[in-house]
Amino acid sequence: MAQNGARGVQSVERALEILELITDVGGEVTLSELSAHTDLPLPTIHRLLRTLVGRGYARQLPNRRYSLGAKLIRLGEVAGSQLGGAATPYLKEIVDTLDETANMAILESDMVVYIAQVPSKHSMRMFTEVGHRAHLHDTGVGKAILGELDDAEVRRIVERTGMPTPTPKSLGTIDALLDELARVRERGYSIDEEEQELGVRCFSMIVPDAPTPMAISVSGPVSRVDDTFAERAVPTLRDAAAKISKTLAQQG
Incomplete structure (x- = not known):
């Protein structure tokens, strides 16, 4: 798993960054909005969201936007x-x-x-x-x-x-x-x-x-x-x- 120096596990930090960004914009966001607010590549954002959705920490809405998941x-x-x-x-x-x-x-x-x-x-x-x-x-x-x-x-x-x-x-x-x-x-x-x-x-x-x-x-x-x-x-x-x-x- 990728490491980010002494700071911790990079993939975990990136996933938490996604959750915090969703929270900061009011709890619902599009992929393009996430991309505009972070330096992460769009494929990385999509992969992290897929994992978060699978674990219940995020969910994809019918309108294709993402929101915080019930597990939180x-x-x-x-x-x-x-x-x-x-x-x-x-x-x-x-x-x-x-x-x-x-x-x-x-x-x-x-x-x-x-x-x-x-x-x-x-x-x-x-x-x-x-x-x-x-x-x-x-x-x-x-x-x-x-x-x-x-x-x-x-x-x-x-x-x-x-x-x-x-x-x-x-x-x-x-x-x-x-x-x-x-x-x-x-x-x-x-x-x-x-x-x-x-x-x-x-x-x-x-x-x-x-x-x-x-x-x-x-x-x-x-x-x-x-x-x-x-x-x-x-x-x-x-x-x-x-x-x-x-x-x-x-x-x-």
């Missing part, structure tokens, strides 16, 4: 569960400090997927099921992740997913989103101002140097999650994000 779902679920497990002790620290629900989510195919949660003890609390997928533009974790991307990539994501508005306060235009992301980058955290659910406010922060884009959040009813709450929430989130980052680095 199980891998993603297990990986997400492991990441969520590593973060759960620090999400619990957030809840113990702020007494509101804490979540962690990762970027997956232009959406955020919640992979861990520690609920508040309040009877009236925010609840998002682990495994739930949501748009990036109308969630605190989503906007925290988008804040790490450049505006051109944000535009490409929105072109692929659209901008549904689940509440009257949701951002509905790309210009409004880019303005909001400029504020996210300046502050270092994002705020979901009842954009996903009326009556619920959320503060979120990116986990630095994570193996995949991820963010943590704390959320609750606007009656409790107010400006005074924000003064405590931001440093608490920053501390938890740093601890999660360090833990993931040690595990890697």
